[in-house]
Amino acid sequence: MTTTAENRAEVSAALADSAMALPRLRIDYQPLLIIPLLALLAMPLVGSFPTWVTLTVAGLAMGMMIFIMASGLTLIFGLMDVLNFGHGAFVSVGAFTATLVLLPMKNWVQADSVLLNLSALGLAVLLAMLVTGVLGWAFERIIIRPVYGLHLKQILITMGGMIVAEQMINVIWGAEQIPLPLPETFRGVFVFGDSAVEKYRLIAVGIGLAVFIAMFLVLNRTKIGLLIRAGVENREMVEALGYRIRRLFVGVFVAGSALAGLGGVLWGLYKETLTAAIGGEITVLVFIVIIIGGLGSVGGCFIGAILVALVANYAGFLAPKVALVSDILVMVAVLLWRPQGLYAVAKR
Amino acid sequence: MMLNKLLSGDFPRSRILAGLLLAIFLGLALAPFIASGARPLNVAATICVFIVLVASYDLLLGYTGIVSFAHTMFYGIGAYGVGLALNGMTPGWGAVSIGLACALTLSLLLALVIGLFSLRVKAIFFAMITLAVASAFAVLASQLSEFTGGEDGRSFKVPEILQPGFRLIDAEIFGRAVDGKVITYYLVFFSALALFLGMLRIVNSPFGRVLQSIRENDFRAEALGYRTVIYRTLGNCLAALVATLAGALMALWLRYVGPKTFLSFEVMTDILLIVVIGGMGTLYGAVIGATLFILAQNYLQTLMGQASEMLSDVPFLAQLLHPDRWLLWLGVLFILSVYFFPIGIVGKLRAGVRRKS
Numbered sequence A: 001m002t003t004t005a006e007n008r009a010e011v012s013a014a015l016a017d018s019a020m021a022l023p024r025l026r027i028d029y030q031p032l033l034i035i036p037l038l039a040l041l042a043m044p045l046v047g048s049f050p051t052w053v054t055l056t057v058a059g060l061a062m063g064m065m066i067f068i069m070a071s072g073l074t075l076i077f078g079l080m081d082v083l084n085f086g087h088g089a090f091v092s093v094g095a096f097t098a099t100l101v102l103l104p105m106k107n108w109v110q111a112d113s114v115l116l117n118l119s120a121l122g123l124a125v126l127l128a129m130l131v132t133g134v135l136g137w138a139f140e141r142i143i144i145r146p147v148y149g150l151h152l153k154q155i156l157i158t159m160g161g162m163i164v165a166e167q168m169i170n171v172i173w174g175a176e177q178i179p180l181p182l183p184e185t186f187r188g189v190f191v192f193g194d195s196a197v198e199k200y201r202l203i204a205v206g207i208g209l210a211v212f213i214a215m216f217l218v219l220n221r222t223k224i225g226l227l228i229r230a231g232v233e234n235r236e237m238v239e240a241l242g243y244r245i246r247r248l249f250v251g252v253f254v255a256g257s258a259l260a261g262l263g264g265v266l267w268g269l270y271k272e273t274l275t276a277a278i279g280g281e282i283t284v285l286v287f288i289v290i291i292i293g294g295l296g297s298v299g300g301c302f303i304g305a306i307l308v309a310l311v312a313n314y315a316g317f318l319a320p321k322v323a324l325v326s327d328i329l330v331m332v333a334v335l336l337w338r339p340q341g342l343y344a345v346a347k348r
Numbered sequence B: 001m002m003l004n005k006l007l008s009g010d011f012p013r014s015r016i017l018a019g020l021l022l023a024i025f026l027g028l029a030l031a032p033f034i035a036s037g038a039r040p041l042n043v044a045a046t047i048c049v050f051i052v053l054v055a056s057y058d059l060l061l062g063y064t065g066i067v068s069f070a071h072t073m074f075y076g077i078g079a080y081g082v083g084l085a086l087n088g089m090t091p092g093w094g095a096v097s098i099g100l101a102c103a104l105t106l107s108l109l110l111a112l113v114i115g116l117f118s119l120r121v122k123a124i125f126f127a128m129i130t131l132a133v134a135s136a137f138a139v140l141a142s143q144l145s146e147f148t149g150g151e152d153g154r155s156f157k158v159p160e161i162l163q164p165g166f167r168l169i170d171a172e173i174f175g176r177a178v179d180g181k182v183i184t185y186y187l188v189f190f191s192a193l194a195l196f197l198g199m200l201r202i203v204n205s206p207f208g209r210v211l212q213s214i215r216e217n218d219f220r221a222e223a224l225g226y227r228t229v230i231y232r233t234l235g236n237c238l239a240a241l242v243a244t245l246a247g248a249l250m251a252l253w254l255r256y257v258g259p260k261t262f263l264s265f266e267v268m269t270d271i272l273l274i275v276v277i278g279g280m281g282t283l284y285g286a287v288i289g290a291t292l293f294i295l296a297q298n299y300l301q302t303l304m305g306q307a308s309e310m311l312s313d314v315p316f317l318a319q320l321l322h323p324d325r326w327l328l329w330l331g332v333l334f335i336l337s338v339y340f341f342p343i344g345i346v347g348k349l350r351a352g353v354r355r356k357s
Helices: A005-018 A030-046 A049-080 A087-102 A106-110 A114-147 A151-173 A199-221 A223-233 A235-240 A245-271 A278-293 A298-318 A326-337 B002-006 B015-029 B038-064 B071-088 B093-118 B123-143 B180-203 B206-216 B218-223 B228-254 B265-278 B283-310 B315-320 B323-340 B344-356
Strands: A189-192 A195-198 B167-173 B176-179
Touching (some): A030 A049, A049 A087, A049 A195, A049 A199, A049 A223, A049 A298, A087 A114, A087 A151, A087 A245, A087 A278, A106 A114, A114 A245, A114 B323, A151 A278, A151 B123, A151 B265, A151 B323, A199 A223, A199 A245, A199 A298, A223 A235, A223 A245, A245 A278, A278 B123, A326 B123, B015 B283, B038 B180, B038 B283, B071 B093, B071 B123, B071 B228, B071 B265, B093 B123, B093 B228, B176 B180, B180 B206, B218 B228, B265 B344, B283 B315, B283 B344
Antiparallel strands (some): A189 A195, B167 B176
């Protein structure tokens, strides 16, 4: 048993050309088809092809950013049955940490050179992930460890952690909005034919895909990934086999927090202004996405994120008032179809 | 005994607690005549409304053991129902009752749908769904500005007897004119009292006992033959209706509705903080918690401002004590209280009695 359909696809493909030792695993294609279907369906509705391209790329970029923020949360939930309502705090902290690099390094950021811009961004991302990773470790240690297995207390405590983190950001960085300008060469648009695509969105899509592929490879091709997937399926069994799942969990928590930090940097650059509430606002979207994907499923989370973002973008163009509640409508529709989310993880 | 009937047999069971409750009751009942000026009366009315709001939330969190983040949504529905009706129609009791009826129906439907939809699954699922629905509702309320007034909200006229210009009698009683504001205050106070006693009745009824058994062990409750989904959904609907009424009372008092006052997430976190600090699973916790919290919100911030000014030479500390940062301290208090005394103030007071006896 594996966690998601992609995993199954991957495994069965690998088996097909090696030995044919095991029966083929059935692949759950239906959710995978939703996104191309949706995009095709939207084309005639939007009307003009260039607009459609712009909207689709915007949706993909937004979806990738949401995925980066949500993936850690869904893994944490899947592995240890802990739902961190304070996940948004890591997003905020990540974004604010980026200002520590990007604002003082003005001449690198404003220089008209891809290399300097990229290294400034890289440094910012590195610092943000480092800080949120360490913070995640502390958060797990202090806030979450005493309340394993107690859902009610988890919700309350992590909410409390979120409040404190948000207020601490206000204390350290002040309560005013902080501008977070994009590096010089990432501004502007690429023009393909008639359609204009913002450069930064393409970069976000690239980073998102890279994260997804890296995560996919780690989960499916390494021993740690194998243990994580096994832990999601049956924690007690993995423990009984002698693996210290607690350590594994701390690792996943730190990685998930660092990913939220990365997502925060990307999201902050996308918004270009920062307030301490940025994490709280995104939390709702992240929750919707992991519910749609099926709690604990990384593949489902990926599809869910792109689905929500695409629908939000198309709806924003076609019927702006509907776009206000499009996330909820998507969630309701998906849950009516599959009450456990797109890819239900066993036993939950 | 009369008191026994009124409190539904659920006595404070602690002398200190009983004293505190009596003091709060008397303070609220005589508020217009104890203190002068508009601000203390405003604080007292806010306390009344919050006692009801928090107690209805405790019905969910403390008694049934489910976490909802949609409570402010129902509070907002009540406020907007009354507010928009009074704004759109001729201000009178007819408009109030139509608005209230619409709001109650909408709340009931929403609570029913959310409950049946998501209460089958785990508590955590319900928490996330309610968070999503509530935030969508808040966005709708602030964006559909032709209808709701958008971010600015709407202010409106209340029925004549409740208007500040109205005089019941010309003479002043203990230095306060008996005007519409005082009448509104007593409307709020007595409605809040009735709602609170009603809820006390509910939680001490067989129905309330079933809710508590679901909190303790839903599997066992199901095995005993209680349809837990039905009971949870009923609890959810009940809490939603009471929250709607609380919202309507608050709207009548403020003569204003707006998303920031009624729908923002801050109100939700306030409610959570009050329930946990006051004590989950006991309605008296709502009384103590709401009173302390609202008093602190209104008066502690002033103190913090003075402390912050005194420490203005020490930059970081001054920031920490800035009046806008008071939520930071409450958040810390919240985390500590979930860890170290999850039974809250009331639970501690009652436990103290039990140990002695």
